[in-house]
Amino acid sequence: AQTVTQSQPEMSVQEAETVTLSCTYDTSESDYYLFWYKQPPSRQMILVIRQEAYKQQNATENRFSVNFQKAAKSFSLKISDSQLGDAAMYFCAYRSVWGNKLVFGAGTILRVKS
Amino acid sequence: GAVVSQHPSWVICKSGTSVKIECRSLDFQATTMFWYRQFPKQSLMLMATSNEGSKATYEQGVEKDKFLINHASLTLSTLTVTSAHPEDSSFYICSANLAGVSYNEQFFGPGTRLTVL
Numbered sequence: 001a002q003t004v005t006q007s008q009p010e011m012s013v014q015e016a017e018t019v020t021l022s023c024t025y026d027t028s029e030s031d032y033y034l035f036w037y038k039q040p041p042s043r044q045m046i047l048v049i050r051q052e053a054y055k056q057q058n059a060t061e062n063r064f065s066v067n068f069q070k071a072a073k074s075f076s077l078k079i080s081d082s083q084l085g086d087a088a089m090y091f092c093a094y095r096s097v098w099g100n101k102l103v104f105g106a107g108t109i110l111r112v113k114s
Numbered sequence: 115g116a117v118v119s120q121h122p123s124w125v126i127c128k129s130g131t132s133v134k135i136e137c138r139s140l141d142f143q144a145t146t147m148f149w150y151r152q153f154p155k156q157s158l159m160l161m162a163t164s165n166e167g168s169k170a171t172y173e174q175g176v177e178k179d180k181f182l183i184n185h186a187s188l189t190l191s192t193l194t195v196t197s198a199h200p201e202d203s204s205f206y207i208c209s210a211n212l213a214g215v216s217y218n219e220q221f222f223g224p225g226t227r228l229t230v231l
Contacts, residue, residue, distance in 0.1 A: 043205060045158075045222035091157060100146050100211055102220060104157045 002027045004094050006105035013082045014113050020067075021077045021108050023092030033095045034068065034075045035102070040088040048090070051075065079110075087112045116142045116212050120223035127198055128231055135193045135226045137208030143188035144210035148220065149181075152205045164191045198230040 013019035036048040092105040150158040170183035182194040
C-alpha cells in the first residue's frame, strides 16, 4: 500500500518570504499523480498544484512550485512571496493512475507572520 | 470550476438519533464520490467510496451499518450516521470525481460539522 509522509507538523514563514513544505511517499508503482491541497480555516479543501509522475518538469502555479524527485520519492512544495492568505493546513496526496483514491499525508500547518 | 455542495454545513443531534448528510455535484456528473472524516488538526480519513447505482465500498474499520451511504444519482450521495453517539462527532467531507479528464480530479465539498450531544 502507498503511504505519504509529511514530517513537518508546523512551519512558520515571514510574509513575503519563501517556505518549503516537505513530502515523501512510498510506492512500487511507476506512474501516479501527486497533489498538494490547502485547507484554510474554512476547511474547504483547495487543490494547489498537481504533478504527473511521468513528467520530469516540475509543476508550477504562480507562487507555488514543486520539487519532484521521483527516484527519491520526494515531492516538496515551495511557496514564494508568502502572503497572509497562505496560512492554512497543507496536505500532500498520492493517487495511483489505476484508482481513484487519494492517500493523504498527515498535513503541515503553515503560519504566516506579518 | 466544478462545485460540490454539502448539506447541512453543521448539525447538532442527540445521542441515539440518525443524521443524514447530502453531497451534491452541482455542475457535473460524478460516477464516484468519496466520504472522509476529519478530526481537528488531523488528516482526512477515507471512510468509503460511493459509486452511482451500486453499493459503497467501505475502508477497513469503518462500520457499514453505522455509516450508511447511498449514491442514488450521478449528482447526489448521502451519508447517514445511524444511532449517533458523541464519538461520532467529527467533520465529514465528501468529494466527487470529475470523470473524463486524464487525472480524474477530485472536487471537495465544504464539509459538515456533526456534534452529537
